[in-house]
Amino acid sequence: MSKKHKVKHPKRKQLGSLKYQISQLRLEPFDQKSKKPMSVSTVKQYKKHAQEFGAWCKEHYKCKTVDACKKHIQDYSDYLRASGKSASTIHTYLAGVCRVLDVPLDTINKPIRVVADNTRSRGTKAVDSRSDSGREASPRLYDFACIAGIRRAEYLHLTPEDLVEDDFGNPCILVRKGKGGKRQLQRILPEELPAIKVVFDAPADEQHLFSRDELKNKIDLHHLRAQRAQKMYRYYLDRIETETGYRAQLISEIRHIWEQDDETRKSNGYRAKRWSDMKVTGNYVLRGNNRKLAQKHGFPVAYNRLALLAVSIFHLSHWRHDVTVANYLLAA
Numbered sequence: 001m002s003k004k005h006k007v008k009h010p011k012r013k014q015l016g017s018l019k020y021q022i023s024q025l026r027l028e029p030f031d032q033k034s035k036k037p038m039s040v041s042t043v044k045q046y047k048k049h050a051q052e053f054g055a056w057c058k059e060h061y062k063c064k065t066v067d068a069c070k071k072h073i074q075d076y077s078d079y080l081r082a083s084g085k086s087a088s089t090i091h092t093y094l095a096g097v098c099r100v101l102d103v104p105l106d107t108i109n110k111p112i113r114v115v116a117d118n119t120r121s122r123g124t125k126a127v128d129s130r131s132d133s134g135r136e137a138s139p140r141l142y143d144f145a146c147i148a149g150i151r152r153a154e155y156l157h158l159t160p161e162d163l164v165e166d167d168f169g170n171p172c173i174l175v176r177k178g179k180g181g182k183r184q185l186q187r188i189l190p191e192e193l194p195a196i197k198v199v200f201d202a203p204a205d206e207q208h209l210f211s212r213d214e215l216k217n218k219i220d221l222h223h224l225r226a227q228r229a230q231k232m233y234r235y236y237l238d239r240i241e242t243e244t245g246y247r248a249q250l251i252s253e254i255r256h257i258w259e260q261d262d263e264t265r266k267s268n269g270y271r272a273k274r275w276s277d278m279k280v281t282g283n284y285v286l287r288g289n290n291r292k293l294a295q296k297h298g299f300p301v302a303y304n305r306l307a308l309l310a311v312s313i314f315h316l317s318h319w320r321h322d323v324t325v326a327n328y329l330l331a332a
Contacts, residue, residue, distance in 0.1 A: 018054035021066050025100055039181050049096030070101055077110045087111035137217040144199050145221050147192050148173050149228030149315055152221045158209035163200045168253055178317055187314040226331035232315050236307035251280050280306040284321045297332045
């Protein structure tokens, strides 16, 4: 055929790889349910889980487009369950997939999450027998973590300038980039200050308290975090029950930080949290599966709300009784 009579067909638009297609999908800046702005880290996590789903679809169903993948979200849920993933993990994976691909999560059949069934940092696992899972893998980090009780990623961002005091004169470790990018003052006890200062006096370099090599291990830092929470709950409870005036002092400190946090939340577009004296009054009583779990391990089935909230705010940055009990105080 001559060039003159050659029929030209329009070029097919190149969509790019599935990973690229998913990376280009736009997420709404606000969470539909809570109406809260989404943090950068949350968006990254959602995209990561969606891209992993895309890779799975490509391998198992030869999918080339996002629309083709949407038909297999239920298959992916079934696959995750058959692979032995916990209900909590499956929910985390699917939440990202459904949010990025704009598919209602409630249309996907998945196992119901039961907090008492959580397995993270509980019981004995195969990883515990690894040579890099014990204190000897990184003694400086391990001993520091027993006091600090923060998340693994947060240790990497600590600097030599992050040993500070709060508004009440308590020594604290400043966590600049906590979960969701939130700033957190992690309280430590005055008698623990010398051990903490030893680390701050010998940082890995000018910008980092710990080197990346010190974080390359399988030490269960979440377990140390849970142990710290349990220790501090006993500490606050003992002082509340034995020291005259300490209860009022602790409530005053919590209210002060609560109001400060509300101002920050409002300036960042979040709704203010409503304070109620019920948050620090009476006991938080366990029910259902959490109660059974506590009884099984000989743990209390009721927790002092004030001591619980102090742990949740000053040491975990969760600000919730239920999360503190279920994920930390019941971790065995």
